[in-house]
Amino acid sequence: MALPVETFFLHPDAQGTLQQQIQQMIAQGILSGRFRQGEKLPSTRRLAAHLGVSRITVTIAYTELLANDYLSSKGRSGYFVSANAPTPPSFEPLTERQDAVDWSRAIGQRFSGGAAMSKPQDWAKFRYPFIYGQADPTLFDHANWRLCALQALGQRDFSALTTDYFDRDDPQLIEFIARHTLPRRGINARPEQILITLGAQNALWLTTQVLLTQRRRAALEDPCYPALRDILSQSRCHMTPVRVDADGIPPESIPPDTDVIFTTPSHQCPTNATMPMERRHALLNRAGEMNALIVEDDYEFEMSFLKSPSPALKSLDTDGRVIYVGSFSKSLFPGLRLGYLVGSEPFIKEARALRASVLRHPPGHIQRTAAYFLSLGHYDALIRRMGSALQDRRAVMEKALAAHDLRISGRGYYGGSSFWMRAPDGVDTDALARRLHGKGVLIEPGRPFFAGSHQPTNYYRLAYSSIPSSRIADGVGLIAREIRDFG
CATH class of the missing domain: 3.40.640.10 (Type I PLP-dependent aspartate aminotransferase-like (Major domain))
Incomplete structure (x- = not known):
């Protein structure tokens, strides 16, 4: 049986070279049981046309899988899933059942539910990521x-x-x-x-x-x-x-x-x-x-x-x-x-x-x-490069914050990579962050940083370590506009 070419696709978020992505796609198909021993793969020409890549890329990927015994070649007949390829375990999946354990009593000490902050894994896709502590790929060596x-x-x-x-x-x-x-x-x-x-x-x-x-x-x-x-x-x-x-x-x-x-x-x-x-x-x-x-x-x-x-x-x-x-x-x-x-x-x-x-x-x-x-x-060369870039971004952000009359509560006179901000009383920065999220802007609400049950809700942190200088002013403008709407 021949595997239809339509079952092959490259994931848009996949990592590695095109050759590596094709190898991984086929290997995962075999390991998961979707591609079975003896099944024929599309020709290199047809798969290359379907995926929009060069034929040599597919040929190299097939050759690597052939060397690792995932595939076998039969003269001019093409490539097949090898008889020696790994086989998935043959068992019926267990139906999900309700635990008989009362976990509310079995757990002796709880570690969840703290104030630790979470950050979107896809933060780099946002146009205005004012979040702290993420690596800028344009600066890293x-x-x-x-x-x-x-x-x-x-x-x-x-x-x-x-x-x-x-x-x-x-x-x-x-x-x-x-x-x-x-x-x-x-x-x-x-x-x-x-x-x-x-x-x-x-x-x-x-x-x-x-x-x-x-x-x-x-x-x-x-x-x-x-x-x-x-x-x-x-x-x-x-x-x-x-x-x-x-x-x-x-x-x-x-x-x-x-x-x-x-x-x-x-x-x-x-x-x-x-x-x-x-x-x-x-x-x-x-x-x-x-x-x-x-x-x-x-x-x-x-x-x-x-x-x-x-x-x-x-x-x-x-x-x-x-x-x-x-x-x-x-x-x-x-x-x-x-x-x-x-x-x-x-x-x-x-x-x-x-x-x-x-x-x-x-x-x-x-x-x-x-x-x-x-x-x-x-490391020292990287620190010098980062320091120069952060200094430029800081100057751009200070100018933008002043232009929009946004209040800086802490700016770090020795440097750093963020500003500690205070919004007007009555502005809930958790709600502000949710509204800005839909506009491509990420900020960090300040409430989790405070102790006690009466945490201030109008503080927030703006970092400039992961956003280029060219986008800072527009991003700050969007923040200022949303804060004014709270009024």
Whole structure:
């Protein structure tokens, strides 16, 4: 039986070259059981005409499938599904039945329902994506990242690719962080004081699990990174949100029975405030008086393109009470999920053991690829290019916001990649976001950043990391128009 050519089509969102897409399309048809052993495929000429691709592309795809024994060739008769092709399992699908388990009682601890924000997976299709933390493909150095990944796949790095590090990390990446990344923040650390994590959020989770119990208290900024509040809630510790001002978290407002203080002094999330040196010393003194620890999330310090970044809080710490959280996911791309913890050796020892029991270690190949990208200078070149582009976009956005009389609540005087905005009272930015979504505009409502049941509803965040300068003014104009309609 011949397979009709109409059953073959390329998915518009498929990844890879046309040759790879055709291979995947046919392989999936065989693996799913739609194409059966002995069935004849369309000729290369006919399939090429149907798909609108060159005949040589189809021929190469067929040849690869032939080599992998998915297809067989019979002289001039054409191509057929091979008798040795994988066969799908032969069983009747189970009919869906109601569980006999009462999951409301079986679940001992709930992790869903938090304030963590979700972002559309198809954000790149929107014309005005003012959302934070997504990679701009026009800025990322994809060519050199690919070369570093290929180098990490080489025979010389076979051990890094295949080794089970258990509770250890790639020594090349650790060495670069210790000798190059941390000294730029004024931090000196030995390899035993550094732990690689699956991004900053994983680092915050490990820290929370090691330091906090149901009897201990954590102080956190308000507003703050929503996922941090979820992480602390799951630990069942006592939480005290401390409202930030223009300089970050006020030390005098932190309760005296606090055990751990979570802060983003270099670039407060989401207000973009930078904590001045005087307050940094005051925060360290306050923590010393209470015998509390400080967890410093130093995200986006690389994006200080207006002024040189202030020294990290960890660099001012003489007591060993500051635990430092860094991340490459924000500056490279969020899907990388690569961060690090820096702290005193007893703490890192426990965090390392906990990480090993949960996920052992981040993939060695990813660590080695990042180590090459960093050590060969590609990372610094990327940061310079991103900083220049973000500075231009920031200037365009400031001009557009001023032209439409939109209020900036926090702008980040050292740089950054977003503005913290405040709409007029009475404007619900959740509703605003839904209305703008239909017009091709993405914004981030500010409500999830705040703690408590009486969260302000008129704040929102506008990021400029993923939108070209040429579209910013029109996008801001649409936002301003929708806000006026609320009036």
